[in-house]
Amino acid sequence: MSPREPRLQAGWDIGGAHVKACLLADGALRDVAQWPCPLWQGMEHLDAALDAARSRWGGAWGPELAHAATMTGEMVDLFPDREQGVARIADRLAQSLGASLRLFDGEGDWRAPHEAPARWRGIASANWRATARVVAQRLGEAVLVDIGSTTTDLIPLRAGRVAALGTSDAERLATGELVYQGVVRTPLCALGPRVHWRGDTVNVMNEFFATTADVYRLTGELEPAHDQADTADGRGKDAGACRQRLARMVGRDAAEAGPADWLALADCWKHAQLAELASQLQRVCAGAGVPGGVPLVGAGCGAFLAEQLARRTGRPFFRYAEVALPAASPAAALASWADVCAPAVSVALLACRRE
Template sequence: MSRPEALQLQLGWDIGGAHVKACLLQGGTLRDIAQWPCPLWQGMEHLAAALGQARSRWSGAWEAGVAHAATMTGEMVDLFEDRAEGVARIAGQLAEVLGPSLRLFDAGGGWRRPGEAGPGWRSIASANWQATARVLAARCGDGVLIDIGSTTTDLIPLRGGRVAAQGASDAERLATGELVYQGVVRTPLCALAPRVPWGGGGVNVMNEFFATTADVYRLTGELAASHDQAGTADGRGKDAQSTRQRLARMVGRDAADASAAEWLALARWWKEAQLREIGTQLARVAADARLPADAPVVGAGCGAFLAADLARRCGRPFLRYAEVALPAGGPDAALADWADVCAPAVSVALLACERE
């Protein structure tokens, strides 16, 4: 790669507690996106491994002149004593691998060098939703971002071209309903409901880590295999029979105790339970922000299919992140799908390009 080509490259990074997401822009145009599993709670070596995979994929993106912009949520994992330590250690490892061009997204509206991560950790920590919302607000005016990922859901109101969230930190957003700690892959099913319908009546569920939401959406056929990257609750396969067995454990049974149709019906009930919870919080957020009734839902994340369902249920238009954030006639369909899934990584890259 020649130096002029390198100077046009901008990488965007979203360092999560379970995945690393990254995208490559060239001359402001999206060229590639990828996501790698990164169970950061098990050790920093997993971040190093994900960065190594990125380097193998984009070997020219470490040359002098290539710019890197990053946001993070991984500081929340219990590997770290507290969030301040998490921000500092993640920033330090990124700087060591990515080089001196790295800038960290600051929710206050600016950018910080890695060496500033310690004193500035509060505005760097878990700010990825701010990057996505800021990109969308500038492009769609009024709306509500629903970013449903593997672990969490962000519900962010947009009013008059600005981010209208009441909360800033995770703690504040949990209080306002703008952060719902549910996703479509890693959420334990026992967190969604204490009791489920079964056999014409009801049954209490087992409060054990026997199954996750990935099992639900794998059975319903809505979770793409490429987004189903987390390990299963029992460490066994992701085939239909193994998935049914995990659901069966939730109600004290085995997969052989019922038909495939009955287990699918139970999976669909779990989906409805999750939609009800997120829908309740969405109504609260929209009302608090006084969103116009016709303000669209902009869906992002590997659970954007749920965002589309929520839009239909509340009578709002539905748009995908990629069609709002990226120019018309931009990436192909496959790349646009990945842009939806990795919206914060794309957003920090776009914001960094706009800064330049």
């Protein structure tokens, strides 16, 4: 008897800045990856990311590969509104991925691409709910802290269920469950109007001179492989270029101070971001009645910051991969990418369970 071919499942998270995807074989993680996708510049960037995945998984790509997808890219200003964004992304995915494609509906079901125009509200920006559902099923009680390149999700989980008060982006912004800060693309002026500089408190320039990636490159905490966005000035990502961008934020040039001074300034911005996330976490936990000892589960390319948030608030900490993939125990590099691409991994896991 010939051996059975493994059941192959792909999971997709179509964002406005990146496309994240994973490949499962019989429910075990075989591969996971992320590609830059500045979707606001045109649908051709989505096509390029899909082509890159097809090339990467050439041996597995075929009619036996099932596809499940979620998205946040409908928010970009390429589209006149979110409804058209969902419909156009769904249509493009269907053309590329084929008839097996199912779209994750955060309201509790899966949708065929042709249903997207009518069901767009449930499909739009539902990726956080997929990740939260997987973690809730594994741990029961926790707070998911998914810190990505652009945003942070703070999702309370109670009794094995997602206990978020908000459902849409608008509602989650109101509850604190969505914080529009990340560790790569956030302009530094969004973290606060003043910083500490050489013993003084100084105003910062409200200009797009530098981003949080400059901070975490200097602190050494942002993995270079996860650092896929362009810099604010289009120049390099080396330490000297990062210092120069930080210097502009306080009206200076990098040559006016030493590396230790610029690292101290980077730390100032980092702690401002941590303080804001801690404040929002407190709001979310109070709103959902989350007990103090409940762990945080970190995901995203900023999972390192989620771990520091757990220490700051005295909570236990787990990475997404160790919670979502405990039996598989993927290699460290693969587990790290699973953390970054948690929504893509989650929709794939949920689709496998559905089958």
